Amino acid sequence: MELKKNYNPAEVEDKWYAYWLKNRCFHSEPDSREPYTIVIPPPNVTGILHMGHVLNNTLNDVLIRKARMDGKNACWVPGTDHASIATENKVVARLAERGIKKEDLTREEFLKYAWEWKEEHGGIILQQLRKLGASCDWDRTKFTMEPALSDAVTATFVYFYKKGLIYHGYRMVNWDPVAHTAISDDEVVHRDTKSHFYHLRYYISDGNGNPTKDFLVIATTRPETIMADAAICVNPADERYHSLRGKKVLIPLINREIPVIEDDYVEMDFGTGCLKVTPAHDAHDYEIGQRHDLPILEILDDDGRLNEKARILVGQDRFEARKNIVGMLEEAGNLVKIEEYISPVGYSERTDAVIEPKLSKQWFLKLEGLAKSALEAVESGSIKLIPDKYRNVYRHWMENAHDWCISRQLWWGQRIPAWYLPDGSVVVEETPEQALKAARAINPALTAADLRQDEDVLDTWFSSWLWPISVFDAKRPGHPEHKPNRDLGYYYPTSDLVTGPDIIFFWVARMIMAGGEFMNDVPFRNVYFTGIVRDKLGRKMSKTLGNSPDPLVLIEKYGADSVRLGMLLCSSAGNDILYDESQVEQGRNFCGKIWNSWRLVSGWRVDENGRQSESSRVAVKWFDNLLSRTIATVEDHYRKFRINDALMATYKLFWDDYCSWYLELVKPAWGEAIDGYTFDATVGFFDKLLKLIHPVMPFITEEIWHAMADRRPGETIMYERTPVAGPCDEAFLAGFEQARQIITGVRGIRAQKQIAPKDPLKLSIEGEVSEELYPIIAKAAGISGFVGAVDGAAVSFIVGTVKCSVPLEGLVDTAQERAKVEAELEHQRKFLAGVRAKLSNEGFLARAPEAVVAVERKKEADALARIEALEASLKTL
RNA sequence: GGGAGUUUAGCUCAGCUGGUUCAGAGCACCUGCCUUACAAGCAGGGGGUCACUGGUUCGAGUCCAGUAAUUCCCACCA
Numbered sequence: 001m002e003l004k005k006n007y008n009p010a011e012v013e014d015k016w017y018a019y020w021l022k023n024r025c026f027h028s029e030p031d032s033r034e035p036y037t038i039v040i041p042p043p044n045v046t047g048i049l050h051m052g053h054v055l056n057n058t059l060n061d062v063l064i065r066k067a068r069m070d071g072k073n074a075c076w077v078p079g080t081d082h083a084s085i086a087t088e089n090k091v092v093a094r095l096a097e098r099g100i101k102k103e104d105l106t107r108e109e110f111l112k113y114a115w116e117w118k119e120e121h122g123g124i125i126l127q128q129l130r131k132l133g134a135s136c137d138w139d140r141t142k143f144t145m146e147p148a149l150s151d152a153v154t155a156t157f158v159y160f161y162k163k164g165l166i167y168h169g170y171r172m173v174n175w176d177p178v179a180h181t182a183i184s185d186d187e188v189v190h191r192d193t194k195s196h197f198y199h200l201r202y203y204i205s206d207g208n209g210n211p212t213k214d215f216l217v218i219a220t221t222r223p224e225t226i227m228a229d230a231a232i233c234v235n236p237a238d239e240r241y242h243s244l245r246g247k248k249v250l251i252p253l254i255n256r257e258i259p260v261i262e263d264d265y266v267e268m269d270f271g272t273g274c275l276k277v278t279p280a281h282d283a284h285d286y287e288i289g290q291r292h293d294l295p296i297l298e299i300l301d302d303d304g305r306l307n308e309k310a311r312i313l314v315g316q317d318r319f320e321a322r323k324n325i326v327g328m329l330e331e332a333g334n335l336v337k338i339e340e341y342i343s344p345v346g347y348s349e350r351t352d353a354v355i356e357p358k359l360s361k362q363w364f365l366k367l368e369g370l371a372k373s374a375l376e377a378v379e380s381g382s383i384k385l386i387p388d389k390y391r392n393v394y395r396h397w398m399e400n401a402h403d404w405c406i407s408r409q410l411w412w413g414q415r416i417p418a419w420y421l422p423d424g425s426v427v428v429e430e431t432p433e434q435a436l437k438a439a440r441a442i443n444p445a446l447t448a449a450d451l452r453q454d455e456d457v458l459d460t461w462f463s464s465w466l467w468p469i470s471v472f473d474a475k476r477p478g479h480p481e482h483k484p485n486r487d488l489g490y491y492y493p494t495s496d497l498v499t500g501p502d503i504i505f506f507w508v509a510r511m512i513m514a515g516g517e518f519m520n521d522v523p524f525r526n527v528y529f530t531g532i533v534r535d536k537l538g539r540k541m542s543k544t545l546g547n548s549p550d551p552l553v554l555i556e557k558y559g560a561d562s563v564r565l566g567m568l569l570c571s572s573a574g575n576d577i578l579y580d581e582s583q584v585e586q587g588r589n590f591c592g593k594i595w596n597s598w599r600l601v602s603g604w605r606v607d608e609n610g611r612q613s614e615s616s617r618v619a620v621k622w623f624d625n626l627l628s629r630t631i632a633t634v635e636d637h638y639r640k641f642r643i644n645d646a647l648m649a650t651y652k653l654f655w656d657d658y659c660s661w662y663l664e665l666v667k668p669a670w671g672e673a674i675d676g677y678t679f680d681a682t683v684g685f686f687d688k689l690l691k692l693i694h695p696v697m698p699f700i701t702e703e704i705w706h707a708m709a710d711r712r713p714g715e716t717i718m719y720e721r722t723p724v725a726g727p728c729d730e731a732f733l734a735g736f737e738q739a740r741q742i743i744t745g746v747r748g749i750r751a752q753k754q755i756a757p758k759d760p761l762k763l764s765i766e767g768e769v770s771e772e773l774y775p776i777i778a779k780a781a782g783i784s785g786f787v788g789a790v791d792g793a794a795v796s797f798i799v800g801t802v803k804c805s806v807p808l809e810g811l812v813d814t815a816q817e818r819a820k821v822e823a824e825l826e827h828q829r830k831f832l833a834g835v836r837a838k839l840s841n842e843g844f845l846a847r848a849p850e851a852v853v854a855v856e857r858k859k860e861a862d863a864l865a866r867i868e869a870l871e872a873s874l875k876t877l
Numbered sequence: 878g879g880g881a882g883u884u885u886a887g888c889u890c891a892g893c894u895g896g897u898u899c900a901g902a903g904c905a906c907c908u909g910c911c912u913u914a915c916a917a918g919c920a921g922g923g924g925g926u927c928a929c930u931g932g933u934u935c936g937a938g939u940c941c942a943g944u945a946a947u948u949c950c951c952a953c954c955a
Contacts (some may be wrong), residue, residue: 005914190953197955220955233955270954282955344953392881393950400951501949532949569903570889576948578889582904589917600914645891648903660919670913737898748921831896834935863897 002602003707007595009559013699017130023714026135028075030490036067036074037494039468040136041507042144045080046087046121049128051533051541051579052500054551055571058564059498059530061134062643065695067495069722075491077471078126078136082145084413084460085179085350091117091412107411114412128552133560133698135718140471144463145414148474153414153463154430155478161428165366168418168426172283173405175358177304178351181409182362184459186506188346188355197341198223198326199272201334202232202249205257211250216241217336219271221343222281223329224321226251227310229258230294231277236262238273252334253325254311261292283357296359304356318356363407363416363456370513371401377512377522384526386641390501397505406459413457420452465510468494468523477518494524501529528641531576554584561697562587568647568696590651591700594693597659598704601682604668610675615775619665620681622736624726626657627688629733631725634692650692658689661740665779683708688723739773746781825867832863
């Protein structure tokens with residue numbers, strides 16, 4: 001089949017994706033083959049494709065396609081995450097557009113809207129992945145909130161509760177006043193924020209609630225919380241304040257009496273050395289309060305507004321109140337001064353609201369034991385992290401894992417399976433029926449109406465940590481007695497996980513914990529951490545900066561293959577990748593190169609009985625060897641997850657070696673035919689090259705592969721086998737490199753026209769060239785005929801009509817040459833001495849592995865040979 | 878404040894156990910070519926004191942220490 005003049009990805013890509021789907025090429029069932037399994041890092045169900053997804057899923061797809069071509073049973077499970085906070089925010093925002101407030105809806109009504117939204121948008125990102133060429137087994141698509149997976153989450157909660165690892169307790173949590181929920185520490189981002197440091201005067205009380213003339217000064221950034229103060233705290237070693245021991249002071253404006261206490265926490269030289277203690281609204285203050293048994297007074301409500309307990313400024317937002325109270329304090333004479341101050345402030349990762357420390361009752365999961373075994377899985381090497389540097393990060397976190405706050409004050413998510421009895425006690429069961437049964441065991445008179453289920457839902461990660469298990473068998477988590485089904489038994493543990501390092505704790509670590517707990521095995525063997533996609537200037541891709549290109553627009557413009565290649569070109573594991581559109585252009589150019597090279601080859605007239613020229617014979621021999629060597633190299637790169645190196649090796653093999661050298665060498669002269677033997681070899685090489693490239697560029701390779709021959713219906717390059725490296729004659733390849741150098745040299749000189757037609761051509765080359773390669777040199781360098789062989793000093797040949805001579809060692813000046821050789825000889829002798837010293841070191845011999853010693857011996861032998869050669873050449877000079 | 882990483886050509890990065898194909902790749906750049914597959918191309922070319930200082934060694938991008946710059950993670954002093 002003949003190809004059109006230009007490659008048009010738009011025409012090709014949809015066609016082949018539909019073809020693959022139709023022929024169920026992505027589908028996988030357990031069978032006798034070795035499985036290769038990947039579960040997708042589930043994107044947010046309402047999300048849209050961004051460059052991070054492109055990077056991640058391209059890598060996943062390359063790995064899965066490679067495994068498939070290696071003959072493994074490749075299974076890539078796709079799916080989406082319900083992403084409770086993010087999705088709920090979007091739903092709330094969308095309702096707001098329609099003038100509907102979440103507060104005005106019942107839980108059921110809200111969830112109905114949310115599910116509608118999910119149905120409407122939930123499939124978008126998965127559709128977009130198809131555009132990218134992702135070869136997921138779509139029949140297995142899962143959603144973290146579908147009934148079976150939600151049941152798994154519920155069962156898990158019950159399991160850990162009954163095991164005593166989940167508890168309900170008061171804690172200072174990070175409250176997001178916009179999303180109206182507690183969030184975990186990990187979801188808080190701290191940013192240095194400009195604020196003010198207010199120095200306030202608290203008068204000492206006379207004991208009856210009246211101010212004396214004496215006062216102390218505290219420094220605070222949050223004057224609006226003074227009404228919730230429970231004490232003033234100083235360092236016990238601070239002599240300045242010893243006189244205040246046992247005294248009480250009055251809170252400005254409201255004149256409430258609070259004690260002066262002492263605690264080591266206070267630093268004497270920070271601020272004024274006096275700290276106002278506000279247990280309800282600051283995590284540290286809470287701890288001090290616990291130590292000193294201070295009362296807790298909450299003056300902020302869930303919106304971040306002041307409530308009645310504040311007594312003043314009631315109903316005002318915390319920031320508004322802050323502004324207002326300053327004036328009031330000044331008027332009352334309590335304000336000493338205001339300093340500019342930059343302090344780190346916590347913001348919600350999702351809503352960007354300033355986090356309010358808030359005391360509330362939440363559910364927690366104890367992580368200590370889980371973390372210990374999960375750490376062991378990585379330390380022991382059962383799971384490999386790539387790159388290795390993340391082991392340190394991982395260890396550090398695991399050793400300091402604190403309890404995981406798993407409840408969220410949201411509606412979108414798995415509702416916590418805890419039911420409260422009228423007497424305040426709680427039962428935790430998987431279903432309302434079981435809960436009622438359990439409740440009746442406590443009080444037989446209870447009915448279903450007496451039970452009140454906890455209003456909160458579980459953290460999203462509490463469902464995604466089960467993902468590698470629940471996508472195969474959702475009955476297993478929380479039910480150790482349940483025998484894994486066929487899928488779980490076959491596909492678990494999965495092979496590789498590709499994800500960003502930003503969710504190493506949120507997700508990766510917790511999957512390892514869940515795997516250990518429920519499967520007694522790791523969830524995956526290797527974790528490949530990608531970098532974060534940044535723009536050319538190193539900035540994070542973000543909507544506000546507008547520096548994030550829409551991948552679909554790029555695919556439209558350049559084709560998915562080009563986008564994939566462009567993404568991979570600059571992505572080594574763990575390094576941030578600086579994306580630039582020129583890389584995608586490079587991908588497009590490569591597509592063009594592949595396309596045109598097949599147009600060339602397929603256009604040749606073949607003479608089956610033609611005699612193979614000597615240059616063609618050698619060219620075929622050369623490329624065959626080179627192909628073998630490169631295949632081995634590529635395999636090695638894949639094994640080490642060096643995807644971009646594998647790609648680059650293939651890219652160069654195709655472009656530089658196959659197109660620029662091989663095809664030029666075997667290309668028949670104008671009007672002539674190519675001999676059948678060379679043609680078959682050329683097509684065979686092309687076929688192997690396509691297969692090597694297919695994991696990275698699935699569409700164009702499929703298109704050309706089909707153009708190469710009549711394929712059976714349903715046949716696909718996807719299921720062809722990865723080319724296997726044959727034997728490789730390194731010496732021959734090295735010789736060919738020499739020939740290439742000569743050719744390049746000749747071309748360079750001809751191009752630059754630095755030689756007068758009759759002058760001998762001079763250039764420096766090294767080593768000898770075997771006679772076999774003369775025809776290659778003759779053809780590629782445009783030499784009409786060889787005159788002489790290598791005569792020890794020079795290669796002679798004719799360029800056009802000019803006789804040329806190429807000296808083998810430098811040019812001119814034997815004295816200079818002599819000095820060079822002598823210096824080299826000196827160096828070699830030193831080197832030899834060094835190697836011999838090592839070889840005579842008994843400690844080295846005892847400790848070093850056999851292979852290392854062998855390398856040293858080889859070095860010794862090589863050095864000896866070199867010395868000999870140098871001495872010989874010294875004599876001839 | 879604690880920890881981890883990075884620093885090699887204009888840009889992005891390889892460089893695995895120290896050695897002689899170790900100073901590399903891709904892109905960009907310069908020169909010449911519309912040569913009958915491809916100008917999104919072909920051919921040729923220039924370019925780096927391997928951050929700095931010291932140490933170990935016969936020998937150091939490579940190992941060690943210090944300095945500087947920079948990135949990320951953890952913590953968060955009110």
